[in-house]
Amino acid sequence: MEDAPFFSDVADGPADATAWWVTAEDDIRLRVCAWARQGAAKGTGLLFPGRTEYVEKYGRTATELAAHGFATMAIDWRGQGLSDRLLNDRRIGHVDKFTDYQRDVAAMLAAAQKAGLPRPYYLLAHSMGGCIGLRAVMDGLDVRACTFTGPMWGIAMSPVTRTLGGAIAAVSSALGQGHRLAPSTKLETYVSAEPFADNMLTTDPDMYAYMQAQCLQYPELALGGPSLHWLHEALAETLALSRCPSPALPCATFVGSNERIVDLPRITERMNAWPGGTLNWIEGAEHEVLMERPEMRAPLIDAIAALFKDNA
Known part of the structure; x- marks a missing residue:
């Protein structure tokens, strides 16, 4: 694997971070990063970030997992971070x-x-x-347990918006216009476009400033809204997943009580039917519970580490 850039000055993670370029089977170049790979003996958390995210954003999470004895590996998905962008306008998220x-x-x-x-x-x-991640574990991903935070098993939309938005996205893709920015989204990344007040990600001003500083210092990490085709694909995939049973794998899901981005009924329905699975509400939290205030984040990390240890 070839060494890749990593911006340690804004990651605030373990000092031994190492990033590499890897290539997917369809020749898309991706960036992965590992932390604490020498000092952690209890296993490795495979961290699957959300849309718009990049590996540096999880430096603090890697530090918290390392304190429990776990290494962490994260990835820049295709179309975001430093991985290959898929449109000429790199500000638009696409797949x-x-x-x-x-x-x-x-x-x-x-x-x-x-x-x-x-x-x-x-x-x-x-x-x-x-x-x-849900698709991956359904397909047999080699993990002992899985944890999800604010999982996008559906997108928070009214029934009318979902029908209309889905139709527009599908027609646009069919007409070769799927590369265009989805309605009501912006080319600027969320943390740069929106003030901290009433943001939908976190109630912690320090964490919001941490995310803002990363995109300000290294704007090549930032990503704006999704393409119409991304929206079409996301709606189709989340619907398809909703019709599939959960795997027989230990699972804990954590959701902020003020979640406003993903579809809560889809989450509760799945977790109520997941054998041995638990759904945990983080009181007062927004979408990014791993980026919440320390008093919320500490017990959350403890619970994640406990699930991992219990299934070693």
């Missing part, structure tokens, strides 16, 4: 087929094995990464 993200999962897993990251592996997946 050709949602199942292409599974090619990225395979490349990430191969990189973890090649880097000698300690086993067993566990899944920690956020938002869009939760959609990708």
Whole structure:
């Protein structure tokens, strides 16, 4: 694997971070990053970020997992971070087929094995990464347990908006206009476009400033709204997943009580039917519970680490 850039000055993670370029089977170049791979003996958390995200954003999470004895590997999905962007306008998030993200999962897993990251592996997946991760564990991803935070098992929309938006996205894709920005979204990344007040990500001003500083210092990491085709693919994939049973795998899902981005009924329906699965509400939290205030984040990380340890 070839060394890749990593912006340690804004990551605030373990000092031993190493990033590599890897290539998916369809020749898309991806960036992966590993932390604490030498000092952690209890296993490795495979961290699946959400849409718009990049590996540096999870430096603090990697520090918290390392304190429990776990290494972490994260990835820049195709179309975001420093991985290959798929449109001429790199500000728009795009994917050709949602199942292409599974090619990225395979490349990430191969990189973890090649880097000698300690086993067993566990899944920690956020938002869009939760959609990708759910498909991956249904397909037999080699992990002992899985955890999800604010998983995108559906997108928060009214029934009318969902029908209309889905129709517009589908027609636009069919007419060759799927590369255009989805309605009501912006080319500027969310944390740069929106003030902290009433943001939908976190109630922690320090964490919001942390995310803002990363995109200000390294604007090449930032990503704006999704393409119409991404929206079409995401709606189709989340609907398809809703019709599939959960795997027989230990699972814990964590959702903020003020969640406003993903579809809560889809989450509750799945977790109520997940054998041995638990749904945990983080009181007062927004979408990004891993980026919440320390008093919320500490017990959350403890619970994730406990699930991993219990399934070693």
